[in-house]
Amino acid sequence: MTQKRASCDEEYACPVCKKPKLSRSNLRHHLLSECLEADEKTKTELPPVLPANEFASNGDLILSVAKGNSNESTNFRVDSRVLVASSPVFARMLDYDSQFSEGRMLREWYPGSDPVVLKLDDKPESLRTVFLILFLRNAEVPKEVSLQEFAEFAVVVDKYDLTVAVQLWTEIWKKDLDVKDALICAKCKYLLLISWVFSYDEFFEESTRTIILDFVLKPGLQFEFVDRMDGGKVHNLPDETSQCILERLREKMKESFHQIHAPFEREEETRIEGIGTKCFHFRYPSPYMSLEIAKAAQVCDYMQLGSLHEAMKKRNTRWMQLREEVDGGVLPVSLGNLCAEVLYLKDPVYDVVLPGCNENHNLCSWLRNVHPIIQDLQKVVCLQLSEFPSKAKNDAAQGTVEPSETGNEVG
Ligand SMILES: [Zn+2]
Numbered sequence: 001m002t003q004k005r006a007s008c009d010e011e012y013a014c015p016v017c018k019k020p021k022l023s024r025s026n027l028r029h030h031l032l033s034e035c036l037e038a039d040e041k042t043k044t045e046l047p048p049v050l051p052a053n054e055f056a057s058n059g060d061l062i063l064s065v066a067k068g069n070s071n072e073s074t075n076f077r078v079d080s081r082v083l084v085a086s087s088p089v090f091a092r093m094l095d096y097d098s099q100f101s102e103g104r105m106l107r108e109w110y111p112g113s114d115p116v117v118l119k120l121d122d123k124p125e126s127l128r129t130v131f132l133i134l135f136l137r138n139a140e141v142p143k144e145v146s147l148q149e150f151a152e153f154a155v156v157v158d159k160y161d162l163t164v165a166v167q168l169w170t171e172i173w174k175k176d177l178d179v180k181d182a183l184i185c186a187k188c189k190y191l192l193l194i195s196w197v198f199s200y201d202e203f204f205e206e207s208t209r210t211i212i213l214d215f216v217l218k219p220g221l222q223f224e225f226v227d228r229m230d231g232g233k234v235h236n237l238p239d240e241t242s243q244c245i246l247e248r249l250r251e252k253m254k255e256s257f258h259q260i261h262a263p264f265e266r267e268e269e270t271r272i273e274g275i276g277t278k279c280f281h282f283r284y285p286s287p288y289m290s291l292e293i294a295k296a297a298q299v300c301d302y303m304q305l306g307s308l309h310e311a312m313k314k315r316n317t318r319w320m321q322l323r324e325e326v327d328g329g330v331l332p333v334s335l336g337n338l339c340a341e342v343l344y345l346k347d348p349v350y351d352v353v354l355p356g357c358n359e360n361h362n363l364c365s366w367l368r369n370v371h372p373i374i375q376d377l378q379k380v381v382c383l384q385l386s387e388f389p390s391k392a393k394n395d396a397a398q399g400t401v402e403p404s405e406t407g408n409e410v411g
Pocket residue numbers: 014016017018019030031034035036038
């Protein structure tokens with residue numbers, strides 16, 4: 001009851017000339033008579049809209065984006081109802097019953113009066129592309145966009161929840177994406193933003209794999225890639241990257257770091273436990289294996305253990321230091337480099353001939369077990385959209401489910 005009374009007494013400021021303290025009925029009167037006299041004065045104060053940015057010439061709303069710190073701004077005149085229909089976020093701001101003052105001002109707006117002005121801080125080029133799409137100026141929508149433009153567009157689309165409204169165009173741009181180019185470390189940050197906003201599973205996996213393998217983690221949780229091919233230019237991940245992605249990337253990098261060392265320790269353990277049985281020429285039961293071979297197998301295993309221990313000894317001091325840093329959230333060397341170091345390891349006892357044995361023991365090398373694990377790790381290390389609750393697909397929301405997706409769910 002008290003609330004109702006309060007709203008009857010509510011005071012309005014005139015949306016056109018800003019005259020305060022008008023009751024609802026006074027406002028009507030004011031708008032229809034005296035305010036119009038002020039029209040000339042207020043009109044000149046409206047942000048100027050270039051003809052190319054008039055998306056609705058009699059629209060009720062001007063969106064104004066300041067250019068840097070200057071007084072200049074890029075302004076778009078639009079019809080607020082189109083934005084409300086396309087974007088849940090604009091709807092929350094501009095609906096007639098919105099909590100925001102803009103909603104109330106738009107409710108009071110009438111044809112011929114000055115539009116409401118709303119200030120935004122988005123990239124004007126990306127906003128303009130959004131409006132070209134929403135206001136169906138299809139001939140002017142770019143048929144292809146650069147990776148960076150696509151990513152900046154994705155940021156705006158994400159902010160205003162416009163994914164569905166712009167979907168037909170993003171599908172077209174996606175087809176022309178040069179993925180090979182996009183996966184260059186300096187650029188994969190763009191592909192990450194794009195694939196996240198538009199839920200492109202494969203691109204998300206590929207861009208996160210590139211980041212996990214080729215970026216380092218600096219103190220302060222900063223991701224960094226130093227481009228040696230480009231004069232040591234430093235690249236970070238953009239601020240717009242979702243925090244939950246960054247967190248998962250850090251976790252995954254930490255986890256994968258330990259996976260690089262794990263096969264060494266596993267080899268050491270199984271070989272010590274199975275001396276005489278790990279050699280490729282070992283046969284069981286013993287009648288299948290001559291006494292000479294049995295002896296050779298034992299010597300072979302001791303030799304491999306020696307080779308393995310030498311390699312581990314060489315690595316271990318550095319590895320312990322790295323492990324300490326990784327536990328502190330810093331990864332000073334990229335995982336890709338750490339993997340490469342392991343893959344470059346050569347077996348020092350390769351082609352060694354054992355006394356009294358004609359067999360070749362190259363197949364017994366411990367590196368033959370370690371290398372494939374590292375190669376696989378490089379292939380599969382990535383994040384998947386399905387790990388994120390907000391991106392996990394659910395049939396009801398998706399409408400139709402493609403066969404491949406159904407297959408994945410079953411498998
Ligand atoms: Zn007025």
